[in-house]
Each structure stands twice: as C-alpha cells, then as structure tokens.
Amino acid sequence: MSSHVFDQAMAMELQADGSFAGHTSAAYANMVGPFGGISAAQMLNAVLLHPQRLGEPVSLTVNFAAALAPGPFVVVARPARTNRSTQHWMIELLQNGETVLTGTAFTALRRDTWSVDDQAMPQVPAPEQVPNGLGPIPMEWIKRYDMRPITGGMPTAWDGRGEHSLTQLWVRDNPPRTLDFASLTALADVFFPRVFVRRATLVPVGTVTMTVYYHADAAQLQASGSGYLLAQAQAQAFRNGYFDQTAQLWNQAGALLVTTHQVVYYKS
C-alpha cells in the first residue's frame, strides 16, 4: 500500500501509558531540526488519534521550547476538561524525558449556524498563472510543498531594502494530498520568516509559539481536496528580538479555512 510522505511523518503509536510514540521525519528536515509545521501537526495528531477525543479541532497553540533532535519522541495529550460538546487539551512532546514542545488544544462538536467570512480572499492570479518555486533553498521540507509566490517572495537581493512584510502564495502538498486537520496545521507554518521580507536581510530566526484557529470542519477540508490554498502572512511588529506574524489560508473556492498567528525570535 502506498503512503504519502506526510502520512509517514504523522505515524505514531499509542503506548500502554496513553502517550504516543512518534519519530521525526528526515523528509521534512529544516536547517536545524524539523520544519516547525510538522512538529505542530504531530502535536495535534496526538489529540486527533486520542481514544477520548470529542469533536474536531477549533484551536491549537504549540510552543517551541527547545530544538527537536532527529529521532524518536513521545507526545502526551491529556484531556484537561471535557464538557458536553467541548474539550480542552494540554499537550507535551518529550525527548529523553525532557520537554521539547508544549501546547494546548480545544476541540468541539460544531453545529450549523449563521456564518460569514469577514476577511475576504484577496484578488490574485490563479495558481496555474503563477510560476512554481522559491529559488535555490537548501531545506528538505521545502520540496514537500508546491509553493507559488505571488507577492513578498524570498528576496532576490539581500540588500537591506525591504519595505513591507506581506507575502501571498499559492501552496499545496507535494505530491498533492487531500487536506485534513494535520496537513492544514503544517501548511499554516509554511511562510518563511517575515523579517527576511521586511529587511531583505538574513538573520538567525526561530518560531517560539504558534496558534492555529480552524474555521473549517472535516467536511470542508475534504471538499477542498488536494487543491491549492491561498496563504497570506504579514508581521505587525518587530521589537527587541521577537516579531509576530498573522496569517490566513483560503481554499481555491475562497473559503477561509484557517487564521494563524505566531511569534518568531530573530537576532540582529
């Protein structure tokens, strides 16, 4: 049976103590350690696979407390409070008994209500009209995504002349794969660091915390299929070693699937 490289990365096994045993994925390696989006997806996956889970993810926060070493890890997902139709989770990923990632998640049984998107998808060219590729970037995980930058792509000259921090791109898994909560979580971290765009200067960076709000339910993700997502990100403030990023991902039909935020360390 064939298996997508993303599914291989997500594989984890329930242990006798209720924790999940997983393994970092060389296919999603970053400069140092794994692509953070994959780690966030693995944190969520321990909730998704948990036998006591109620409902679907509405929010997830993952904090990157230390560098994940290549190799095995354990994820402990604990339902801290279960109500009639909602559930709150505390999550911790450990290696050799030490905390590497911390997090919380909120899952819920959702029902149809009055709904509207207040953040409309921007007008952009269709994915087929936008060339694929980010240029010569050596990280392995970049190859796992089909990225088509529309604006705010990786600077072509590191001349300190950046003027804004807005990036828009079309993106999907490579090879294509039907969207689900785990893959959408990874996709929510697909943006390269805002400080690169804003300054056109390469500096050391690392995400320290990331929050994902899931507006779509499983049926809407399934309906999005393996199509492209329009991903948009922007910083609001760069201040004394940390900047924030606020981002949105729409499916090709224009539905806002996820809004997501993070704080990133930068050195200068």
Place this chain on the structure above:
Amino acid sequence: MSSHVFDQAMAMELQADGSFAGHTSAAYANMVGPFGGISAAQMLNAVLLHPQRLGEPVSLTVNFAAALAPGPFVVVARPARTNRSTQHWMIELLQNGETVLTGTAFTALRRDTWSVDDQAMPQVPAPEQVPNGLGPIPMEWIKRYDMRPITGGMPTAWDGRGEHSLTQLWVRDNPPRTLDFASLTALADVFFPRVFVRRATLVPVGTVTMTVYYHADAAQLQASGSGYLLAQAQAQAFRNGYFDQTAQLWNQAGALLVTTHQVVYYKS
C-alpha cells in the same frame, strides 16, 4: 495604604506546594462568572510572581475550559523548560481540584535590536474628543474601564443590520493606573463580542481561547503610564458556532504594545 481595585483582584499567595491561591473579584464580575481578561491576567500573574521566572512575558495563551465560580482558586504555573535566556510555562487554574483554565506562556530576557512597527496606529480623534461610555450595560467589570468608542461601538438598535466587525476605542483603567503586563493582559480582552457588531443581534457568547503577544517590555509599559490605549479589534471568520477576533493595542504615543487573538463561541 491605598490599593487599586485591579491590584486587589491580582492578589495571590504562594502556597507550600508552589501553587498560588487567589480569589475571583466581584469588582470585575461579568454576566456569568468574572470578566475573562481578569482571569487571563491572574493566569499570567502566577508566572510573574513565580520565584523561578526568567525574563518578561512575550506570549500567553489562556483557554477557558469552564465557568469560574465566585470564590477561591489555585493557579499552578510550571516552568516546563528553561533555557539560557528563555522559559516556557504550562499553567492551570483549578477550583475544587477541577481544571477551569489551561494555558501556556513564554518569557524571555530581551535585548535591543533593530525594531519597527508594521501595523501603524490608525488616525483617530484624540481621547479627549471622544465621549466616554458604552451606554447602559449592566456588567460590573465595565465600570472598571474608561472606554471611548470611536467606531464599531455597541449597536444602538438590535435590528440585524450590522455590516462589519471593526471596533476602535480608547480605553484605560478606571481609576487610571500605570500600565503593567497584568493590566495590559486584561485590557487585551476588553472588546465586546464581534458578533454583536457584525450582526447587530444579541446571542449567547463566550471566549474559549485567547492569545496575547507582548511587543512592549516593562520599561515601555511604565513609560505609557496611565494614558489611554487605542484598542482595535476585528473578526476574520464567523463559522458554525465560533468566530475569531484579531486585535491591536497602541499607547497614545503610537507604539504597538500588544497584538492579541481569540476564538469566541456563539449561539444562533
């Protein structure tokens, strides 16, 4: 010695087991339970007061797992990982041994770097030119803030005719109080629910998760004094029982102090 009502609400005592014992504040009561911003501030305060704390808050996530009953509570703040200049916290607030709030925080020693705000303060009339008051709102906590709505105030007619979800207001503690991390956390939750503005319809609501990114350090908060903050909030999506809110708070000098996000349950 006089003490501000906010400081009274923040009072908590270190217990022998390392947890903090606190108490809900009648002065900040909401329709049901306390104003969520005060609860979030109490969660942060257990980190701020913790003898092992390293650095200042950079991010905080608080999840509202159940209704806080009026009375005593215990906050357990655990440094899950301490690095050279950063620290990751897991936080839990309990009543009668049951989890009521969960959360995580990230603190860090910050140093001066290249810095810039990408989200400029909008052009608005000065606080002195904007009338105080939200109209006849019965909640006690509202009286603890001097709020001056500029746009997107509480609807004056519940006629279902809302068109957008943007609110801008000037706000500060009432009586005025010099800003600090705890009071700024509470202020980050000062917006009434976006669904009220967007729909001009009253429906049951409740915040389920809230994240605060602190761009300011303690010195900048001190320098902001007891001046007004410009607070701006907007929803991005309302979908099947949950909407998100993204917000910014600037001081009167135009420095972006905090960006903050939340997910709110709504019924319809």
